[in-house]
Amino acid sequence: MESKKFTRKDFLANTSKFAVGAVAGVAGLNMLTGTKAFAKSNNAEWPMPYTTIDPEVARIKAHTLFHGGKDCCAGTFGAFTDLLSEAGLEPWQNIPKEIMLFGRGGGVGWGTICGTINGGAAVISAVVSKADSGKLINELWGWYTTESLPSDQANSVEYEDKTYRDSLPQNVSGSPLCHASVSQWCNVANQPAASIERKERCARIAGDTAAKVAEILNDHFASTFVYTFTPPENNDICLPCHSSGQQYTEGATPANAFTHMECVTCHPDAHYADQVVGVKQVGAITPARFELNNNYPNPFNPSTTIQFALPESGKVRLEVYNIQGRLVNSIIDSEFKDAGSYKATWDGTDNTGSRVASGIYFARLTSANHMQTIKMNLLK
Numbered sequence: 257m258e259s260k261k262f263t264r265k266d267f268l269a270n271t272s273k274f275a276v277g278a279v280a281g282v283a284g285l286n287m288l289t290g291t292k293a294f295a296k297s298n299n300a301e302w303p304m305p306y307t308t309i310d311p312e313v314a315r316i317k318a319h320t321l322f323h324g325g326k327d328c329c330a331g332t333f334g335a336f337t338d339l340l341s342e343a344g345l346e347p348w349q350n351i352p353k354e355i356m357l358f359g360r361g362g363g364v365g366w367g368t369i370c371g372t373i374n375g376g377a378a379v380i381s382a383v384v385s386k387a388d389s390g391k392l393i394n395e396l397w398g399w400y401t402t403e404s405l406p407s408d409q410a411n412s413v414e415y416e417d418k419t420y421r422d423s424l425p426q427n428v429s430g431s432p433l434c435h436a437s438v439s440q441w442c443n444v445a446n447q448p449a450a451s452i453e454r455k456e457r458c459a460r461i462a463g464d465t466a467a468k469v470a471e472i473l474n475d476h477f478a479s480t481f482v483y484t485f486t487p488p489e490n491n492d493i494c495l496p497c498h499s500s501g502q503q504y505t506e507g508a509t510p511a512n513a514f515t516h517m518e519c520v521t522c523h524p525d526a527h528y529a530d531q532v533v534g535v536k537q538v539g540a541i542t543p544a545r546f547e548l549n550n551n552y553p554n555p556f557n558p559s560t561t562i563q564f565a566l567p568e569s570g571k572v573r574l575e576v577y578n579i580q581g582r583l584v585n586s587i588i589d590s591e592f593k594d595a596g597s598y599k600a601t602w603d604g605t606d607n608t609g610s611r612v613a614s615g616i617y618f619a620r621l622t623s624a625n626h627m628q629t630i631k632m633n634l635l636k
């Protein structure tokens with residue numbers, strides 16, 4: 257790193273730049289850091305440079321850094337400072353990964369945003385203009401909330417840190433919050449938050465996220481990136497009233513909701529929450545293949561979202577069965593659907609509207625040519 261002593265002579269020679277007022281304060285700071293580079297009024301050039309990174313290399317790096325004391329946020333971020341430095345790209349050599357240490361445990365243990373996607377978003381923000389980065393970060397965070405993690409790949413690769421080798425249970429968080437994601441996983445895995453297994457689970461997700469960030473950025477710079485994120489459908493129901501921008505007066509709509517997060521996760525009993533139940537078409541692109549995605553959140557209570565894709569129009573059925581194979585709820589009872597992407601919500605009730613017991617249920621999607629089943633866990 258270039259680091260020159262900032263002498264009094266330099267200071268005098270540059271006084272015209274340091275003028276008066278606020279700038280003089282900046283000059284004072286520069287004296288303390290002793291680095292001439294900081295005397296410039298601008299930061300380093302941005303967006304910073306990026307080069308294609310092998311997602312699998314990023315995965316291993318983030319996992320290693322996690323266990324090397326960098327934890328989730330600086331671990332995911334650090335995979336990129338290391339790999340982009342190794343690729344010889346300035347100013348990556350001058351960016352300490354430790355600036356992201358605050359993000360561990362959802363922000364020094366506060367359980368807010370998952371550190372891995374916080375660190376991953378920082379990498380994206382570093383190398384992509386503001387006009388494009390929101391889209392890429394939405395894709396990353398949307399992926400995180402709807403994907404079964406740690407992924408199968410994360411459970412099967414060889415890591416540098418080999419202290420824990422077994423395959424780990426997976427969950428779909430439905431939320432970008434560390435607290436929601438970790439606590440649900442602890443329930444599924446029957447492991448306390450302080451266990452080695454939970455720690456390894458987060459290390460593997462740091463790897464998953466680093467791999468995903470590399471994928472997103474590689475695609476972005478190759479102009480092959482496809483945006484698939486759709487905000488939670490519930491927000492279409494709640495937000496038109498609750499983010500309308502009006503001032504709150506007695507009896508008026510509190511227009512104070514500001515989030516892409518699923519409303520009913522935290523407001524399960526809110527008015528209109530029942531309207532969330534149903535099937536909605538999302539996205540305009542005709543999907544390439546028939547697909548029934550893992551539901552989210554999973555495990556869930558009281559309701560869960562089931563996303564699916566139909567490459568061709570026709571009659572479909574989406575049904576919930578219990579573990580004995582008995583039909584519990586016909587969410588779509590042999591109805592005609594256009595080709596497209598859909599989101600359905602199951603509210604944990606049977607066909608008579610009664611709430612069903614905790615346990616494992618199966619959702620089965622059937623079309624003329626295809627059938628697919630997912631496993632869902634209702635946990636009260």
Ligand code: HEC
Binds near residue numbers: 507519528
């Ligand atoms: C048609 C407009 C409208 C829609 C749609 C709507 N709300 Fe409201 N909401 C209101 C109004 C008006 C109030 C304040 C008056 C009241 O308490 O009923 C309110 C109050 C609230 C409150 C605060 C009062 C309380 O009950 O604690 C919450 C929380 C809330 N809504 C959540 C939601 C959620 C979640 C959704 C979507 C599932 C939603 N709302 C959909 C208009 C709406």
Ligand code: HEC
Binds near residue numbers: 512
């Ligand atoms: C991560 C949990 C979480 C999510 C997700 C969430 N909220 Fe909230 N919301 C809260 C908390 C906590 C409060 C403040 C405490 C309270 O009033 O319940 C709040 C407050 C509110 C209020 C004000 C209540 C009042 O009394 O004035 C409204 C309205 C509201 N939320 C609507 C929404 C809507 C609409 C969404 C989805 C777009 C949403 N919330 C998503 C947790 C959440």
